[in-house]
Amino acid sequence: MNDSQHLSSQFDEDLTRLRTTVLQMGGLVETQVSSAIEAYGTGEVSSVKHIVDTDRKVNDLELAIDDDCAHLIAKRQPAASDLRLVFGISKIVTDLERAGDEAKKIAKGVRRIYEAGQMPSQYGIGVRHIAEAALGMLRQALDAFARLDTELAVKVIQADANVDTEFKSIMRQLITHMMEDPRTITTSIDIIWIARAVERIGDHAKNVAEHVVYIVEGRDIRHPAKESKA
Amino acid sequence: MSVQVVRALLAAFFSALIALPVGYFVAVWAGWTLFCTGLGLQLAFHFRNFARLERWSRNPIVDPSLEGEGAWDGVFGRLYQHEKDLRGQIAARDQEIALLIAAGQALTDGVVLLDGDNQILFCNTTAESQLGLVVQTDRGQPVVNLVRHPEFVDYLLLGDFSRPLTLRSERGEDRVLSIYIIPYAGKRRLMQIKDVTQSDRLDRMRRDFVANVSHELRTPLTVLAGFLETLQEIDVDREERTRYLELMAEQSRRMQSIVQDLLTLSSIESAPPPANDVVDMASLIDKLRRDAEALSAGRHQIVVEADSKADLRGSEPELVSAFGNLVSNAVRYTPPGGTIRIIWHTGAQGGEFAVEDTGIGIDAKHVPRLTERFYRVDRGRSRDAGGTGLGLAIVKHTLNRHQAQLDIKSTPGVGSRFSARFATRRVVDV
Numbered sequence: 001m002n003d004s005q006h007l008s009s010q011f012d013e014d015l016t017r018l019r020t021t022v023l024q025m026g027g028l029v030e031t032q033v034s035s036a037i038e039a040y041g042t043g044e045v046s047s048v049k050h051i052v053d054t055d056r057k058v059n060d061l062e063l064a065i066d067d068d069c070a071h072l073i074a075k076r077q078p079a080a081s082d083l084r085l086v087f088g089i090s091k092i093v094t095d096l097e098r099a100g101d102e103a104k105k106i107a108k109g110v111r112r113i114y115e116a117g118q119m120p121s122q123y124g125i126g127v128r129h130i131a132e133a134a135l136g137m138l139r140q141a142l143d144a145f146a147r148l149d150t151e152l153a154v155k156v157i158q159a160d161a162n163v164d165t166e167f168k169s170i171m172r173q174l175i176t177h178m179m180e181d182p183r184t185i186t187t188s189i190d191i192i193w194i195a196r197a198v199e200r201i202g203d204h205a206k207n208v209a210e211h212v213v214y215i216v217e218g219r220d221i222r223h224p225a226k227e228s229k230a
Numbered sequence: 231m232s233v234q235v236v237r238a239l240l241a242a243f244f245s246a247l248i249a250l251p252v253g254y255f256v257a258v259w260a261g262w263t264l265f266c267t268g269l270g271l272q273l274a275f276h277f278r279n280f281a282r283l284e285r286w287s288r289n290p291i292v293d294p295s296l297e298g299e300g301a302w303d304g305v306f307g308r309l310y311q312h313e314k315d316l317r318g319q320i321a322a323r324d325q326e327i328a329l330l331i332a333a334g335q336a337l338t339d340g341v342v343l344l345d346g347d348n349q350i351l352f353c354n355t356t357a358e359s360q361l362g363l364v365v366q367t368d369r370g371q372p373v374v375n376l377v378r379h380p381e382f383v384d385y386l387l388l389g390d391f392s393r394p395l396t397l398r399s400e401r402g403e404d405r406v407l408s409i410y411i412i413p414y415a416g417k418r419r420l421m422q423i424k425d426v427t428q429s430d431r432l433d434r435m436r437r438d439f440v441a442n443v444s445h446e447l448r449t450p451l452t453v454l455a456g457f458l459e460t461l462q463e464i465d466v467d468r469e470e471r472t473r474y475l476e477l478m479a480e481q482s483r484r485m486q487s488i489v490q491d492l493l494t495l496s497s498i499e500s501a502p503p504p505a506n507d508v509v510d511m512a513s514l515i516d517k518l519r520r521d522a523e524a525l526s527a528g529r530h531q532i533v534v535e536a537d538s539k540a541d542l543r544g545s546e547p548e549l550v551s552a553f554g555n556l557v558s559n560a561v562r563y564t565p566p567g568g569t570i571r572i573i574w575h576t577g578a579q580g581g582e583f584a585v586e587d588t589g590i591g592i593d594a595k596h597v598p599r600l601t602e603r604f605y606r607v608d609r610g611r612s613r614d615a616g617g618t619g620l621g622l623a624i625v626k627h628t629l630n631r632h633q634a635q636l637d638i639k640s641t642p643g644v645g646s647r648f649s650a651r652f653a654t655r656r657v658v659d660v
Binding site: 016019020023024026027028030031041054142143146147149 | 362364367368371372374375376378379380383595
């Protein structure tokens with residue numbers, strides 16, 4: 001009796017540590033994204049290297065956390081909500097890592113544009129705006145995970161639609177730009193890549209929020225259409 | 231205690247006293263029965279009181295209806311008093327704790343208390359808004375789960391708190407926080423968070439100012455020195471020489487105007503309050519329009535929208551220079567073909583002088599810093615346009631001296647509106 005209690009509290013400790021590590025990884029991705037946005041706005045290309053370096057750390061953390069998840073399942077055979085937590089974490093980590101990759105893409109795009117002697121913020125002012133929105137979503141998704149707050153998670157999921165609409169309107173704007181003045185095509189394409197990456201970050205934030213709902217409620221809401229048919 | 235024992239013995243002795251004659255005169259069994267009944271009654275009495283005490287002890291509330299009988303009364307009374315005192319003490323403590331917490335809440339600095347595992351025990355409302363915490367849900371949560379900034383996490387885990395950590399707050403506006411961590415009561419930690427946005431900005435302004443003054447003066451000086459050297463060492467023909475001298479004169483004029491602007495600025499700062507003359511706005515605006523047309527040389531459309539006949543109270547030369555500055559900025563930063571509106575409007579809220587243009591506009595993040603000395607949105611462009619970098623700083627100071635506010639609205643690519651709002655007492659209706 002005493003022994004099993006000891007074991008389970010050890011298990012709880014492992015889970016808490018795992019969660020904290022995931023959130024540390026999330027913190028790294030958050031700073032990656034926010035420095036990428038800042039680089040886009042100010043043209044401080046010096047931070048690009050830092051963003052790329054952080055990506056390596058994020059990748060290492062992804063591997064380490066996945067490994068921990070596998071160990072935890074093998075050693076402790078968690079059930080019910082604990083099992084969902086471990087599964088959810090392993091999915092969240094994948095999404096975080098991809099969001100980090102997108103931040104890296106933004107940073108590299110910004111560097112390309114500046115090296116060509118252009119100012120990206122002149123072309124796509126809206127990009128900065130959706131980038132802030134996507135960063136906010138990512139932050140809220142991680143907060144929702146820390147607090148296991150499904151209400152906040154649902155808000156994040158709903159916010160994704162706004163980012164998508166704004167992304168489309170930026171696309172239209174840039175297309176008009178390109179048609180008016182073909183000299184801007186090179187830069188505009190780079191900005192489209194950046195906007196695309198931003199939109200993907202929003203998607204990953206939404207995925208994280210969906211995993212949070214799964215962890216808390218055991219409900220998989222990734223494909224709502226399918227669920228309602230069934 | 232002994233009194234109770236004596237009483238119990240007395241009761242037993244009393245039963246024996248009645249039972250003994252009965253047993254002697256009637257029958258022995260009757261005597262025993264009587265004696266046992268006496269003892270039994272006594273037992274029943276005690277048991278009843280004991281049961282009452284037992285019931286109460288399961289849920290010890292302060293209940294005045296709780297009373298014992300006989301010897302039990304004292305016991306119940308003392309228990310009642312004890313319970314009442316305890317409750318009073320707890321209430322007093324609770325109030326003290328509530329007052330301490332209220333004091334913590336009243337602090338303008340953010341405070342977070344952490345336990346040995348860096349889990350949140352308490353945080354005040356300031357800290358909640360600074361770090362995005364919610365005390366109801368986040369108590370017991372490791373603080374690094376919510377304040378995920380890698381710099382902060384490293385700082386906390388490294389455990390060297392001899393210097394505060396300066397952190398750019400990630401939540402909302404660009405706030406700069408300075409975080410102190412103070413260990414207390416063993417492994418617990420107190421996080422004190424100061425908002426240093428303002429002093430950070432002042433620091434940056436001061437550093438920028440010195441760097442900018444030197445830079446602004448060095449550029450023309452370098453040109454001057456270069457030409458002087460050339461003239462000293464190389465024989466140049468007359469025509470070339472004149473051209474050099476002209477360029478040198480231009481650079482020295484530039485230095486003069488920078489020094490002049492700096493002097494103006496420092497004299498406005500230390501001067502007595504401005505004169506209280508009545509400034510004729512109609513003629514002032516007319517002069518502004520003529521100056522703008524001269525500067526624009528027909529490249530822009532200058533529109534005057536003065537729907538008020540009222541005048542202003544203040545120092546004429548200062549206002550002319552401030553308004554002139556706004557107008558010449560508008561001309562300089564509006565591409566040819568644009569429109570510049572000079573607006574003078576009065577109402578119940580006072581007077582408003584505004585200059586609107588359809589120029590290049592300013593990004594929102596530069597707007598709060600525009601009136602800093604030598605602050606330039608785009609270094610190259612503003613110097614080409616001939617500015618000293620001090621114009622808006624002078625405008626702001628002048629308007630401050632007239633208790634007026636400078637309000638800047640701008641959209642990049644669309645245009646800007648600079649307006650000066652004057653209080654009603656500065657406006658003179660004609």
